[in-house]
Amino acid sequence: MLGTGTIPLIGYQEVAFGVPPSAETALADGLPPALLDLLACIGQVALQRGQPLYLVGGPVRDLLLRRPVMDIDLVTEGDAVDLARAVAQRFGGQVSAVSQFLTAKVRFPLWTVDLATARREIYPSPGALPVVQPGSIHDDLARRDFTINAIAIDLTPARWGHLLDPFGGYGDVQGRLVRILHDRSFQDDATRILRALRYEQRLGFALEAHTCYALKRDRGFLDTISGDRLRREVERVFQEPMPERVLGRAHDLGVLGSLFPGLQWGEEHRQALIRWREEGREVSPLLFLALLAYPLSLERAEALVRRLRLPRRWAEVVRHTLQAREIVARWASPPRPSQVIESLAPLRPEAVEACAILSTEQAHRQTLRAYLDTWRSLRPRLSAMDLLALGVPQGPWVGRLLAELRARVADGLLATEEEERAYVRRRLHTLKEEP
């Protein structure tokens, strides 16, 4: 006997050692039979053309994790576009989205398959787009971001289901680790920093120790990424099921501050958003932009708009958030509902929501919730047509009177349609004296 009892192996992770097992079972369990048949047929066509065919990247990772597979990404050594055309012709698909990087989509009635030529990438300088050349499947796996995304399943008939795993991705799937393929990975492409955090939080993985060290060391390389690329990565964070987890982790690792100085997702953000979700409220992707913008100064907010080259709607969210924050800060005593509506109605709802979440005054938070839940949707019972029928002249007066009615309805001064009509009739007498 070498040991007695059972000592927990603290700090140890289970690994798949040696050659990983066949993924044939994972394929059979994770994909519908008809799709498996289609992949087998594509593998057959590829074989006839002398081209190895592999399922690669995210779908392989998700198959091994027994998660739903969303995309079918295939890689072949050789011309993928020609193979796509041959496959489409043989099985009745349509080829689209042919790109300069030798990639194509084949649309079948039930599925769309992405086919790419195996390629190698060379990064001329940090943050620059890579130079792409055709290469082997090993080159193709070597250019990928993390080991869990650098696994391929062979779809060639004789090797069906064999796992190609040159970087130990299978072990990292088992050990639930996000690991870069080489030390300079984040320097080559710093958008991988945000991707690492997204995978970690979405899959419930952890950053492997050296990956975590390299991420913190290289977070300054986010400066090398263009505004458009950075914004797209930030948008992907906002579209995660729980963006706050990614943002919290990014804050803790100093990534948010490297992304843009002043961005934060501290304890205050975390607790406030938990309360917001507990109230059963919707959380839209752009709300996270508003929450990030909330503490910024006007100058920093404008710099953020420029740095991320924010499109009009995003920029509006940032600017409106600061406007809403200033409006709310000026509320000395509880404002009337009509005042709240008048000042906040022109602003985007995400901006008001951010204030309702992060305002330090409880009374303000309650007022903003009342606005979001009730006041903003209040309308007078009378319509524009009713006003015209009552004798209001066509033109700006119709809109102005509707706004007056709305304000009085919100303040509880007009409780019935008849009271609204009486108010309009009274106003008609005074209209002539007003500009």
Added chain:
Amino acid sequence: MSTEEACVVCGSNLDAEHRARCIYCGGVFHQPWSANAPVPTCGRIFAHADAQGLVFACLRCAQAMLEQRQR
């Protein structure tokens, strides 16, 4: 007396190559070292990222250890 050794997990005979010894019970079990090895996997392997330690455990002991760790 037979010179063949049996796997402590599945009881079938072990070959000279595809085997490992359990850190807990000291028994020898089937551990395939290649993709097409004609033996079952009767153990689990654990690694320590910092210590670079590698530990082998037969399925029975590994299961008991993991259950204890969860507790």
